[in-house]
Amino acid sequence: MSTTIDHKISTDVNAIDEIAAIPTVNDSTKPVPVSYQEDIKEIKKAVRTVLGIVAGLFVLTLLFSHKSSAPAPAATAAPAAAAPAAATTAGAPVVINLPASHSVSFPRNLTAHHLGGQEYSLTWQSMGDGYTYRIYYSNDKQMRDASEAFFRPVDGTLYRFTMNGDAKNVWMAVAPVGANQEEGLMSHPVNIGHAREG
Numbered sequence: 557m558s559t560t561i562d563h564k565i566s567t568d569v570n571a572i573d574e575i576a577a578i579p580t581v582n583d584s585t586k587p588v589p590v591s592y593q594e595d596i597k598e599i600k601k602a603v604r605t606v607l608g609i610v611a612g613l614f615v616l617t618l619l620f621s622h623k624s625s626a627p628a629p630a631a632t633a634a635p636a637a638a639a640p641a642a643a644t645t646a647g648a649p650v651v652i653n654l655p656a657s658h659s660v661s662f663p664r665n666l667t668a669h670h671l672g673g674q675e676y677s678l679t680w681q682s683m684g685d686g687y688t689y690r691i692y693y694s695n696d697k698q699m700r701d702a703s704e705a706f707f708r709p710v711d712g713t714l715y716r717f718t719m720n721g722d723a724k725n726v727w728m729a730v731a732p733v734g735a736n737q738e739e740g741l742m743s744h745p746v747n748i749g750h751a752r753e754g
């Protein structure tokens with residue numbers, strides 16, 4: 557019976573030794589367990605990923621805000637009958653030959669007119685029956701990042717609009733749209749700031 561009591565006392569002493577070996581919360585001399593180190597690495601990796609996404613979104617915001625920096629002209633499409641006689645005369649379109657014997661045309665003689673105040677118009681030479689025209693604007697002469705000025709192609713060869721903002725920084729061009737809805741090349745752009753009076 558004494559061996560059972562001795563064994564029980566020995567077991568209790570071992571349990572107390574194990575409890576005493578548990579580190580306390582305030583003990584800063586002990587190293588961080590490996591599992592916590594792995595968790596910290598994962599958290600740092602997640603933070604870097606989020607910061608990378610935020611930086612990417614910032615760059616995209618800068619790029620797209622530059623695209624929309626040209627003031628959009630407020631569009632009002634005029635009927636084809638209101639076009640000046642010089643602008644409605646049919647003329648041969650300029651044809652550009654492309655590889656594989658394709659050809660694409662673009663409107664000629666695009667002219668900007670200052671009608672007074674903030675009112676402007678564009679006129680161009682007709683490419684013949686069956687064509688409508690898509691109007692584009694940009695703050696760049698090469699028409700990089702050009703946007704449509706009107707939500708649909710315009711019938712006829714006259715486009716009237718109200719200019720909001722400084723016209724000298726706005727370039728406009730016209731592209732033909734055939735009966736099959738395929739769009740041709742843009743015309744040579746015109747600077748609205750150099751529009752003819754009248």
